[in-house]
Amino acid sequence: MNKLPVALRVLAVPAVLAVLAAPAAPVVAQGSLAENRRGVPDTSVFRPLIAAAPNGYRTASGMPGPLYWQQRADYVIKASLEPATQTITGSETIRYANNSPDTLRFVWIQLDMNLGSRKTRFTPLDHFFFPEDSAFHIGATIERVAALRPAARGKTAAPTLAWWLNSTMMRVDLDRPLPPKGSVTLAIDWHYQVPMATGRTGRQAYPQGWLYQIAQWYPRMAVYDDVRGWNTDQYQGPSEFYLEYGDFDVTLTLPAQYTVAGTGVLENAAQVLPATIRRRLAAAAHADTIVHIITAGELGGAALLPPGAGATRTWHFTAPRVRDFAWGAAPNFIWDATSWDGILMQALYPPDVTDVWKTAADMNRHAVMIHSRWLHYPWPTAISVEGPVGGMEYPMITFDNAETPKELYYTMAHEQGHEWFPMMVGSDERLYPWMDEGFNTFIDWFSFRDRYPTDTVRLRTLEFGSLPAYLEFLSQYTGPETPIMETQDRSPNGLMSGWNAYGKPAVALHFLREQVVDSNAFDAAFREYVRRWIYRHPQPEDFFRTMDDVLGEDLSWFWRSWFYRTDHLDQAVDSVVQTDTAGHVLSRVFLSSRREMVAPVEIRVTRADGSVETTKLPVETWLTGPQAVWMLVNPPAARPVKVEIDPRGVYPDVDRSNNTWTAKGP
Numbered sequence: 001m002n003k004l005p006v007a008l009r010v011l012a013v014p015a016v017l018a019v020l021a022a023p024a025a026p027v028v029a030q031g032s033l034a035e036n037r038r039g040v041p042d043t044s045v046f047r048p049l050i051a052a053a054p055n056g057y058r059t060a061s062g063m064p065g066p067l068y069w070q071q072r073a074d075y076v077i078k079a080s081l082e083p084a085t086q087t088i089t090g091s092e093t094i095r096y097a098n099n100s101p102d103t104l105r106f107v108w109i110q111l112d113m114n115l116g117s118r119k120t121r122f123t124p125l126d127h128f129f130f131p132e133d134s135a136f137h138i139g140a141t142i143e144r145v146a147a148l149r150p151a152a153r154g155k156t157a158a159p160t161l162a163w164w165l166n167s168t169m170m171r172v173d174l175d176r177p178l179p180p181k182g183s184v185t186l187a188i189d190w191h192y193q194v195p196m197a198t199g200r201t202g203r204q205a206y207p208q209g210w211l212y213q214i215a216q217w218y219p220r221m222a223v224y225d226d227v228r229g230w231n232t233d234q235y236q237g238p239s240e241f242y243l244e245y246g247d248f249d250v251t252l253t254l255p256a257q258y259t260v261a262g263t264g265v266l267e268n269a270a271q272v273l274p275a276t277i278r279r280r281l282a283a284a285a286h287a288d289t290i291v292h293i294i295t296a297g298e299l300g301g302a303a304l305l306p307p308g309a310g311a312t313r314t315w316h317f318t319a320p321r322v323r324d325f326a327w328g329a330a331p332n333f334i335w336d337a338t339s340w341d342g343i344l345m346q347a348l349y350p351p352d353v354t355d356v357w358k359t360a361a362d363m364n365r366h367a368v369m370i371h372s373r374w375l376h377y378p379w380p381t382a383i384s385v386e387g388p389v390g391g392m393e394y395p396m397i398t399f400d401n402a403e404t405p406k407e408l409y410y411t412m413a414h415e416q417g418h419e420w421f422p423m424m425v426g427s428d429e430r431l432y433p434w435m436d437e438g439f440n441t442f443i444d445w446f447s448f449r450d451r452y453p454t455d456t457v458r459l460r461t462l463e464f465g466s467l468p469a470y471l472e473f474l475s476q477y478t479g480p481e482t483p484i485m486e487t488q489d490r491s492p493n494g495l496m497s498g499w500n501a502y503g504k505p506a507v508a509l510h511f512l513r514e515q516v517v518d519s520n521a522f523d524a525a526f527r528e529y530v531r532r533w534i535y536r537h538p539q540p541e542d543f544f545r546t547m548d549d550v551l552g553e554d555l556s557w558f559w560r561s562w563f564y565r566t567d568h569l570d571q572a573v574d575s576v577v578q579t580d581t582a583g584h585v586l587s588r589v590f591l592s593s594r595r596e597m598v599a600p601v602e603i604r605v606t607r608a609d610g611s612v613e614t615t616k617l618p619v620e621t622w623l624t625g626p627q628a629v630w631m632l633v634n635p636p637a638a639r640p641v642k643v644e645i646d647p648r649g650v651y652p653d654v655d656r657s658n659n660t661w662t663a664k665g666p
């Protein structure tokens with residue numbers, strides 16, 4: 001145990017001392033608590049975070065309230081893919097349950113396939129996500145929209161419903177009002193053409209046929225919530241999704257030589273797989289090493305098909321309580337599987353990437369196991385499918401692509417992390433990418449460190465929320481800085497918006513966890529957020545309030561500076577004044593917080609006798625303003641000769657040139 005100083009106090013700076021210390025003026029004035037009177041604006045960095053008022057739906061402590069509701073959408077989809085025309089044709093029913101207190105006369109449905117369509121107002125915009133492709137710009141063709149309801153003599157009536165297209169959103173007018181606690185079953189028939197590789201879905205040519213990674217491929221219910229009503233933000237590509245939870249029942253018909261993997265459990269293995277393959281899958285379900293389900297040598301052979309297979313195979317999947325359904329298909333998939341704690345871990349990839357992918361099923365296993373520290377993975381399987389999509393996530397299935405096994409692990413662990421955010425915790429990615437990408441970047445650090453514990457170089461990148469990497473980025477970045485809370489679609493600089501979604505929130509959470517609060521307490525709070533909001537729709541305030549609630553802290557100052565603003569931290573030792581009295585040296589350390597952000601202060605004092613001691617001053621040091629004095633009393637032989645702020649370099653201090661005071665020589 002280190003020797004404590006004789007006296008240690010943090011004082012507010014009286015006016016005279018403040019003058020003596022001559023601190024630099026802060027960029028933004030920080031009001032003191034004394035000004036916080038009725039009718040006087042509270043400008044302190046510690047003022048309560050201005051957020052939506054708590055109500056019966058969302059409580060002040062960050063929990064879903066007693067009146068919390070959300071809509072439910074259960075899907076039954078029957079679709080077929082015809083590689084000759086690249087066309088997916090589908091019929092779906094959506095049973096939509098209105099749990100809101102409102103009577104709905106229309107509903108909104110998302111048609112992401114229209115992003116590449118000439119029917120949308122986005123046509124003039126050039127997008128990575130749907131690049132111009134003359135043969136594939138027609139978007140979704142809606143053949144029919146109807147309401148299904150029981151009619152006389154056991155029949156079903158199916159009145160046709162009017163619909164109106166607004167680019168990637170479709171409003172369907174209901175023929176009867178949908179009251180609270182009521183439900184409606186919609187029937188929609190549609191088809192569209194699968195585009196070439198885009199950022200999220202696409203296809204790739206192989207001699208044996210096309211490989212597909214299929215997502216955002218069917219009409220999906222928009223979210224109606226207590227905060228914004230219908231969430232009709234257009235799909236423009238960069239910003240992701242906001243979806244309702246429900247059960248999925250999906251049947252996919254493809255040419256017989258195709259192997260298909262999709263969200264959920266394969267219900268009809270006996271119809272689509274021969275007994276040998278089924279036996280291997282059963283073995284993999286209890287194995288902790290990789291079991292080969294289909295090997296490269298078996299590809300193209302008749303033994304991969306069940307006896308009596310025709311020209312097509314129809315694959316039937318069910319998935320309970322998910323927000324989406326995606327799938328992969330190819331005639332040349334090698335298929336590996338293993339398991340962890342009853343969860344079937346699968347990897348499907350073409351033979352040409354075997355060198356990189358041969359341990360992919362185990363990578364899945366490892367990532368899901370480590371991420372489960374935040375809440376146990378709730379679904380029966382976790383699948384990774386190789387293809388042209390660089391990395392994208394959907395419930396129980398991810399699309400991955402990488403050049404080396406290590407980068408594949410990084411990609412897979414990241415995409416699997418999305419099973420927690422936003423697949424389990426269903427936030428609005430379109431408005432708040434940091435609530436999925438940022439949280440995910442934060443948790444990726446734990447899985448990668450466990451898999452590659454000696455690769456500290458890779459961990460010190462912004463992709464893992466590394467603070468030094470973030471400061472380096474800031475020092476070189478010349479564009480406009482926007483806050484984390486800004487949506488990606490609205491950020492003027494892609495680089496900044498990218499790191500606002502990924503790196504910066506992870507830097508913030510690691511900093512909070514490792515330097516500001518107790519790490520174990522942080523983990524408990526973060527887990528509680530997942531537990532409270534699993535299968536639900538949290539807003540940013542619900543996260544901030546839950547963290548405050550479980551940590552027992554009002555972290556308004558932290559959330560505001562890191563998430564709502566573009567504040568920076570600059571802590572400084574302005575001066576040290578030493579006075580010798582009665583056999584003691586009194587050292588007054590004049591500290592200042594020169595920029596908009598506040599934080600605790602870590603100070604290392606080196607004394608004349610060679611002893612070194614590190615002290616952490618709480619963030620409350622700055623409660624009364626941007627200057628503070630820390631006083632030390634030492635014997636003359638132990639006179640402080642060096643005072644240093646943030647000696648370990650773990651604070652986001654943008655100017656370290658003012659962090660150290662050194663005594664002048666005798």
Ligand SMILES: [Zn+2]
Pocket residue numbers: 414415418436437440
């Ligand atoms: Zn991501």
